Amino acid sequence: MDLNTVWRDVVEELQPNQRAWLRASEPVTLHENTAIIAVPNDFTRGQLEGRLRAHLEDRLSDRFGREIRMAVTVNPGLEDEAAPLPTIDEAPARQSGNNSDWDADVVDLPGHGTGHGAGRVLDHGEPESSRPSGIGHQLGHQLGQGGHSGFDPGYTPERPTPPPTALETRLNPKYTFETFVIGSSNRFPHAAAVAVAEAPGKAYNPLLVYGESGLGKTHLLHAIGHYVRSLYSGAKVRYVSSEEFTNEFINAIRDDRQDRFKRRYRDVDVLLIDDIQFLEGKTQTQEEFFHTFNTLHNANKQIVLTSDRPPKLLEALEDRLRNRFEWGLITDVQAPDLETRIAILRKKAAMDRLTAPPDVLEFIASKIQTNIRELEGALIRVTAFANLNRQEVDMSLAEIVLKDLIPEGGEPEITSQLIIAQTAAYFGVSIDDLCGPSRGRHLVMARQIAMYLCRELTSMSLPQIGKEFGRDHTTVMYADRKINQLLAERRAVFNQVSELTNRIKMQARQG
Numbered sequence: 001m002d003l004n005t006v007w008r009d010v011v012e013e014l015q016p017n018q019r020a021w022l023r024a025s026e027p028v029t030l031h032e033n034t035a036i037i038a039v040p041n042d043f044t045r046g047q048l049e050g051r052l053r054a055h056l057e058d059r060l061s062d063r064f065g066r067e068i069r070m071a072v073t074v075n076p077g078l079e080d081e082a083a084p085l086p087t088i089d090e091a092p093a094r095q096s097g098n099n100s101d102w103d104a105d106v107v108d109l110p111g112h113g114t115g116h117g118a119g120r121v122l123d124h125g126e127p128e129s130s131r132p133s134g135i136g137h138q139l140g141h142q143l144g145q146g147g148h149s150g151f152d153p154g155y156t157p158e159r160p161t162p163p164p165t166a167l168e169t170r171l172n173p174k175y176t177f178e179t180f181v182i183g184s185s186n187r188f189p190h191a192a193a194v195a196v197a198e199a200p201g202k203a204y205n206p207l208l209v210y211g212e213s214g215l216g217k218t219h220l221l222h223a224i225g226h227y228v229r230s231l232y233s234g235a236k237v238r239y240v241s242s243e244e245f246t247n248e249f250i251n252a253i254r255d256d257r258q259d260r261f262k263r264r265y266r267d268v269d270v271l272l273i274d275d276i277q278f279l280e281g282k283t284q285t286q287e288e289f290f291h292t293f294n295t296l297h298n299a300n301k302q303i304v305l306t307s308d309r310p311p312k313l314l315e316a317l318e319d320r321l322r323n324r325f326e327w328g329l330i331t332d333v334q335a336p337d338l339e340t341r342i343a344i345l346r347k348k349a350a351m352d353r354l355t356a357p358p359d360v361l362e363f364i365a366s367k368i369q370t371n372i373r374e375l376e377g378a379l380i381r382v383t384a385f386a387n388l389n390r391q392e393v394d395m396s397l398a399e400i401v402l403k404d405l406i407p408e409g410g411e412p413e414i415t416s417q418l419i420i421a422q423t424a425a426y427f428g429v430s431i432d433d434l435c436g437p438s439r440g441r442h443l444v445m446a447r448q449i450a451m452y453l454c455r456e457l458t459s460m461s462l463p464q465i466g467k468e469f470g471r472d473h474t475t476v477m478y479a480d481r482k483i484n485q486l487l488a489e490r491r492a493v494f495n496q497v498s499e500l501t502n503r504i505k506m507q508a509r510q511g
């Protein structure tokens with residue numbers, strides 16, 4: 001059964017006045033349980049997402065014999081098709097929607113707005129890394145985006161004030177679409193992310209990406225931020241984890257600075273909010289976020305969310321909030337297949353100038369199957385070990401290092417308490433000191449290693465790890481980077497980390 005036919009029938013069955021809304025709608029694709037429908041403008045999208053949604057989803061589900069969700073995207077090109085002759089009044093309006101408010105360099109980005117994809121078709125063949133200006137455009141098309149020609153973003157860049165730096169928007173410069181490897185496990189969320197970045201507030205709103213830890217959700221979120229900023233200079237992009245959002249909200253109440261907090265999150269063009277599962281059970285923060293969400297959504301500002309579960313399973317979230325999350329497009333990242341894992345390792349090796357022959361990359365990729373963070377960690381350890389021993393990276397070396405990293409018979413569960421206790425014992429310091437404020441050199445190193453191991457061996461988020469040590473997430477990020485670097489430079493650190501990892505894993509296995 002094809003979506004075109006079903007959509008036509010479903011529209012036919014509507015009341016004439018309702019049918020009028022859908023005159024210029026166009027079904028784009030059916031991806032698993034999501035039917036993507038393009039409409040010409042925000043107003044129509046509002047109708048579809050509001051009063052017509054339940055009915056249309058029911059009818060689509062009946063026809064396909066399974067539950068179908070609808071995701072609506074705006075494609076202004078459809079209006080042109082629907083309207084036989086533009087009136088004189090309309091013409092200038094369209095033109096102003098054609099990016100004339102934006103910086104010239106933005107409009108002239110290669111590969112954009114031409115409608116003729118410079119990108120390759122990604123449905124077949126090897127995983128590849130994404131180049132948004134070509135491939136993204138084409139994928140955007142696959143998801144019903146008309147490219148960004150004719151797209152009126154609805155906000156103007158603030159020319160008098162310089163655009164915020166990546167630091168101010170808190171985007172990790174390494175997490176871009178260029179460094180993201182596309183494979184079958186993430187093709188759809190990647191395409192959705194590109195579409196949203198090319199047409200913020202128009203494509204799918206909100207976009208929600210869910211999936212297990214270490215599969216690239218945060219990476220995609222940051223990539224959207226970078227890409228929006230490169231396309232629309234002056235666009236206000238804000239990235240925040242839900243934990244930070246919660247903490248800032250609590251602090252704002254404490255300091256009686258709610259207004260400032262509200263402005264911070266409501267006065268943005270794109271809000272990227274990570275790990276919304278942390279909002280579960282936090283009633284007051286949920287309430288605040290609900291209003292933030294509504295303010296942004298009503299103003300057609302883009303919201304992108306990530307979660308470790310689909311919204312349906314976020315049980316301790318208020319219904320009205322969960323319901324909001326289900327308005328737009330929901331898509332998941334899955335564990336990468338072997339080819340994608342190899343491609344990710346190749347890319348990482350090239351980026352960080354780590355030399356490892358193809359058989360070693362394949363070996364690592366075959367051993368570490370689910371978490372990309374662990375996959376990258378294993379590559380770093382193998383190359384660091386070789387570097388310290390002034391040896392070539394080869395299979396026998398990789399086998400030794402990975403044997404320590406991956407125990408026979410599956411992974412035991414490792415907690416931060418275990419890591420902290422073992423690290424404290426290993427370095428001969430007390431747990432209180434390890435997690436306390438003292439900044440003695442020995443202690444700082446032990447603490448950084450403990451933080452690094454929490455990042456490596458558990459699925460805890462940066463803020464969660466930070467909390468264990470009474471510090472914020474940036475300290476954890478710094479520690480993680482620092483230890484990764486020292487692993488390659490200092491044999492003592494490499495040995496300590498390896499030995500400690502073994503001890504922790506052994507202890508975890510013994511229960």
Ligand SMILES: Nc1ncnc2c1ncn2[C@@H]1O[C@H](COP(=O)(O)OP(=O)(O)OP(=O)(O)O)[C@@H](O)[C@H]1O
Pocket residue numbers: 175179180181182186211212213214215216217218219220308344372373376459460461
């Ligand atoms: N497709 C990919 N291509 C290249 N690198 C990737 C890809 N997916 C993930 N990574 C890398 O894997 C690491 C973990 O990814 P990320 O932090 O985005 O995962 P996550 O799903 O947000 O995990 P968590 O829920 O634990 O925060 C990052 O270093 C990221 O750059």
